[in-house]
Amino acid sequence: MKIEMISFGKIAEFISNQKIEVDGIADTDAFKQYLEDRFPALKGIKYKLALNKNIVQQNTEITNQATIAIMPPFSGG
Amino acid sequence: MSAERYNRQIILKGFGEEAQQKLLRAKILVIGIGGLGCPALQYLAAAGIGHIGIVDDDTISLSNLHRQILFTTADIGKLKVEVAAKRLQEMNTQIGIIRHPIRLQKNNILDILSRYDYILDGTDNFESRYLINDACALLNKPLIFAAVSGFEGQLAIFNTPDHLAASTNYRDLFPIPPEKGEVTNCAENGVLGVLPGILGTMAAAETIKLIAGIGKPLTNKILSYNLLTQEQYTINISHGGGYILPKTVDEFLNMDYQDTSEGPQGYIEIDASELVKLQQLESIILIDVREKHEVPILDKQIFTQVPMSEFGAFMNKEFYQKHVVLICQHGIRSVAAAEAMQEKYGDAKKIYSLKGGIVKWRDHFLKP
Numbered sequence: 001m002k003i004e005m006i007s008f009g010k011i012a013e014f015i016s017n018q019k020i021e022v023d024g025i026a027d028t029d030a031f032k033q034y035l036e037d038r039f040p041a042l043k044g045i046k047y048k049l050a051l052n053k054n055i056v057q058q059n060t061e062i063t064n065q066a067t068i069a070i071m072p073p074f075s076g077g
Numbered sequence: 078m079s080a081e082r083y084n085r086q087i088i089l090k091g092f093g094e095e096a097q098q099k100l101l102r103a104k105i106l107v108i109g110i111g112g113l114g115c116p117a118l119q120y121l122a123a124a125g126i127g128h129i130g131i132v133d134d135d136t137i138s139l140s141n142l143h144r145q146i147l148f149t150t151a152d153i154g155k156l157k158v159e160v161a162a163k164r165l166q167e168m169n170t171q172i173g174i175i176r177h178p179i180r181l182q183k184n185n186i187l188d189i190l191s192r193y194d195y196i197l198d199g200t201d202n203f204e205s206r207y208l209i210n211d212a213c214a215l216l217n218k219p220l221i222f223a224a225v226s227g228f229e230g231q232l233a234i235f236n237t238p239d240h241l242a243a244s245t246n247y248r249d250l251f252p253i254p255p256e257k258g259e260v261t262n263c264a265e266n267g268v269l270g271v272l273p274g275i276l277g278t279m280a281a282a283e284t285i286k287l288i289a290g291i292g293k294p295l296t297n298k299i300l301s302y303n304l305l306t307q308e309q310y311t312i313n314i315s316h317g318g319g320y321i322l323p324k325t326v327d328e329f330l331n332m333d334y335q336d337t338s339e340g341p342q343g344y345i346e347i348d349a350s351e352l353v354k355l356q357q358l359e360s361i362i363l364i365d366v367r368e369k370h371e372v373p374i375l376d377k378q379i380f381t382q383v384p385m386s387e388f389g390a391f392m393n394k395e396f397y398q399k400h401v402v403l404i405c406q407h408g409i410r411s412v413a414a415a416e417a418m419q420e421k422y423g424d425a426k427k428i429y430s431l432k433g434g435i436v437k438w439r440d441h442f443l444k445p
Contacts, residue, residue, distance in 0.1 A: 057316070
């Protein structure tokens with residue numbers, strides 16, 4: 001299954017925008033686990049996922065060719 | 078109203094006299110007269126928003142000027158609210174500018190916000206952003222949210238229902254604030270002046286669209302903007318739940334917004350003149366908690382370097398000095414360090430944090 005990852009802010013410093021080919025990631029919970037295993041720096045910070053441009057509020061099925069955005073909060077002004 | 082002043086937007090197809098009247102009747106509060114607030118205010122005032130409230134308790138410093146374009150070199154040291162109000166009033170004599178030279182806190186924010194129809198958040202810290210979000214949700218006030226980090230920005234409109242869904246708020250994105258130090262505000266505070274300029278201007282545009290009822294404002298959406306690539310990415314926000322949002326004034330007043338200026342905190346926030354006095358004491362240690370690569374580099378004979386990344390290890394050791402002053406770039410990390418010290422030592426040591434940090438008191442640190 002192909003997933004496109006888009007990251008923002010501080011997260012983009014250690015997760016670059018990329019297309020990944022993975023198997024066994026059926027939903028956003030599994031994807032989160034995958035992300036935090038592969039990028040341990042993510043564990044310590046707050047972030048939100050968006051699946052195909054919709055904020056993920058509960059575990060959601062991921063289908064092939066999905067785009068997932070990983071977004072941290074910004075506070076600067 | 079002078080129609081001539083607004084002629085170029087009134088004759089715009091899809092805007093017109095009616096939209097202009099809506100702007101003139103609107104009351105908007107802009108919180109934070111910084112990199113975001115300055116450009117937003119200039120366009121809101123120029124466009125003819127009838128009543129504009131401005132909130133900021135800070136004074137203008139030299140390092141503000143590269144992005145806070147309402148201010149000039151001669152304004153350094155003056156209260157932002159006063160200078161901004163004067164300049165905006167000169168720009169547009171037909172509107173009302175209301176000054177609020179205060180820091181919004183739990184006990185005053187509801188009173189101030191209730192006098193306005195729209196709130197624009199241009200602050201620079203999470204404590205204020207959650208305070209403002211919750212107050213807007215409680216009072217049902219549309220909130221235009223703009224924030225920057227590095228070369229990127231975020232823009233959203235909260236507490237405004239659209240034709241598709243009920244209104245959302247900031248906690249639907251990020252239910253609780255990051256821990257102090259989790260997002261290293263102080264160290265990463267570098268910003269190219271034009272970035273908040275763009276985001277602040279976009280926030281003004283969203284405000285005008287919302288008031289005039291034109292186009293598709295970013296209601297229930299968050300836009301991410303990247304200055305380096307000129308790319309934008311818009312995400313739909315839905316209701317998340319699972320967070321605490323105060324539903325009554327009492328609940329609101331009982332929330333913890335980590336506002337260090339409220340109530341007893343143990344450690345003391347000081348300014349540069351108090352620092353000079355403290356430096357006369359015998360049993361004092363001055364600790365610079367910035368990382369080693371950060372500039373300006375301070376005299377290591379006077380300031381002990383303990384970067385936040387090594388602070389935990391330092392806290393395990395004992396030291397004899399009775400007075401401890403913590404210093405960082407903007408006075409944010411030093412507060413986190415002061416809290417940790419206060420927790421460990423209680424009344425055994427006197428803990429101080431330099432409010433505003435080295436940037437605020439640059440002259441003090443760089444004098445020969």
